[in-house]
Amino acid sequence: MKKAVLSLVVVGLLAGCSTAEKKPAPIVDSSQRDAAARAAAAKAAADKAAVEANALNQSQLSGQANGGSEAENLFQKSIYFQYNQYDVSDQYHSVLEADAAYLNAHPNVKVTLQGNTDDRGSAEYNLALGQRRADAVRKALNLLGVPESQMEAVSFGMEKPRAEGDNENAWKQNRRTDIVPQSE
């Protein structure tokens, strides 16, 4: 977990650097202690990601005749996990950067992070496992500058499978965290 989040921050910084003027190498930020540097990193990532977010939004809108709100189109994303694991894989960094950018730009938007598991084992233990997956995404977004007050990490455990079936193909679709805007 920790390692994944650290590398996420670094990727965010590099992305920021590529579009802005050169800055000193941000090695210190990976300590997670330098709040100012972390905020700067998040902002840099946000500046870049905002463009991607818009582009994504446009394409989604064009593909959806009856698209929902802007936030709904932006989110409704899934982060998938390995069996019994809750590390956010590197492949989701750009997704999370885009979401963090959007949330930073729209402080009134709140999201629910819904953790899920496959349906093997205890309902309550799976609920706790799903919570870890939701919390992993919450922490990753928090490191990208999204305040806790904008997020709620909850778990559906094994109760809301996306795919039915006792096979790996179904299970892997169910090991995920969905990022869902709160509709109020």
Place this chain on the structure above:
Amino acid sequence: MRLGFILLLLFPLWTRAAMTIDISGGEQSRIPVAISPFAGAGDAYRVITDVVGADLARTGELKLVDISDLQPPLTESIDPRFSVARQRGAEAVVLGKVNPLSNGQIEVSFRLMDAIKQTQLAGYSYTANATQMRAIAHKIADVVYEKLIGTPGVFSSHIAYVIKHGKQYSLQVADADGQNVQTVLRSKEPIISPAWSPDGTKLAYVSFEKKKPVIYVQSLTTGQRRVLANFKGSNSAPSWSPDGSKLALVLTRDNSGSQIYVINADGSGLKRLTFGGGIDTEPDWSPSGQSLLFTSGRGGSPQIYMMPASGGMARRMTFQGNYNVSPAWSPDGKSFAYVQRTDGRFRIAVMDIASGQTQVLTQGGFDESPSFAANGKMIVYAARQNGHGVLALVSSDGKTKVHLSDVAGDLEEPAWGK
């Protein structure tokens, strides 16, 4: 070697279901008892005879001796045919009468006789509405069981569970034989973890109707319910203290994983008990009120631990295998049932706390959610049969197994109450 056989009891009122009883361990240990068909009302109240017999047979501790061919049925021990029951091996005989009263109520009386001495061991009379015949039969079975076995029967107790049918979830309460089903809550969203209050009047449970797990407490007498815990994050795994004043529960509100807390039954006085950053869940309050068993991932795999109910140092209880979850105290506090996974199969096991000895009780692949009957003799659990969820019973010695129900939909999360 296993001396197993299967007894099929088919209920006329129970069109969809057959109860399967599988008893191993030899016939000698089972007390033979004859139940004379309850006389006086033709076949109208045959349900009484059937339910008493099914209740007693389901325990695996009693064996039914058929004397239904004696017509008219035996009602008195002075009847010269009484010796037939003894000749067929019965050590005890239940004689019963049904007497419809002029006010529409039904009087049901029975006597439990020693088949050899022809002395009365117990005798009671009940008056009730015609709709309550199953309840009366369970009471009769409770008396017969206690007289013959020496332990109170649990046939009049209830089991709560969740049934999932398509996208519809229902929290239901049934008699201990799976019949007389009452729906407590219906929802389009999942319901898990029902937990009986110690007095049997309330259920705590987790409902996802607010798009997140929230704990409710619902009265079974008034149907009223209230939110017990709806903190930020997930709220789950309620377990009542034995005096009913508090509940242990699992919250994620402090952003440090799933942690165990205690809250007063009125929702006040929240106190955190565990302080890891990972998974602590499934607290189960000991009958003495002193300890909690719970499941934790702190050692790298889910294992069962015990800690004081006031918090403090936890002791690891399970060491075999890498998946031991869902602890459930036995009523005497000397052992607990749990789910262990071996080779990808989930099965019910019990551990004797003093010795640490474990025994695997079931051989299914998806056996989960164990819960003891109040007399400690039987454990109800969720199993899978023909691809869907059913409730099953296993005796705490593992010798008797019963598939209670085979209805449409998936039955899960059973909890045995009073």
